[in-house]
């Protein structure tokens with residue numbers, strides 16, 4: 799049985815959303831917070847998500863998604879290498895965490911956790927600028943296509959939506975997003991699988 803270590807409103811949503819889109823059976827392991835001893839035992843970093851599937855344990859959200867699509871696919875959520883949408887797919891799939899997620903993490907720490915007098919520094923400003931530039935790059939793609947990889951919804955959309963949603967909800971930045979990005983965010987978060995996943999506890 800697929801087990802997903804879960805805290806609502808975190809990157810675990812990527813995994814649960816994907817599982818819902820694929821119609822996979824899974825079990826949530828609700829965590830009592832980032833200091834839950836069960837989480838530390840499964841992942842020394844104490845970060846969410848963690849996936850267990852029999853003897854398999856994976857602790858990176860995009861690696862978990864790739865694992866589920868490869869092991870339990872094929873699925874149209876992951877275009878084949880010969881598909882014309884594949885290059886954009888693979889770029890935006892990783893963009894969601896490597897470019898956006900890395901900056902998002904810095905911003906969460908800087909804006910919500912460190913003492914107020916230390917929040918404004920070079921690294922925070924750089925992360926904010928990079929995050930907003932990333933949103934603009936997605937906007938350029940979304941002015942031409944309904945989804946990030948092209949005309950079909952894929953795991954790249956799941957990967958990036960988490961960050962677009964996080965910037966909007968946590969920092970109130972939706973008004974800095976292009977209209978094409980706002981329309982897209984509304985469209986993808988109206989998907990039934992997203993709604994089931996975001997309500998999962």
Ligand SMILES: N[C@@H](CCC(=O)N[C@@H](CS)C(=O)NCC(=O)O)C(=O)O
Nearest residue numbers: 808809832844845846847857858859
């Ligand atoms: N690159 C990792 C990042 C995981 C991560 O930072 N998750 C956040 C929640 S969204 C977390 O666990 N933060 C608490 C911590 O790292 O202590 C992934 O994509 O899985």
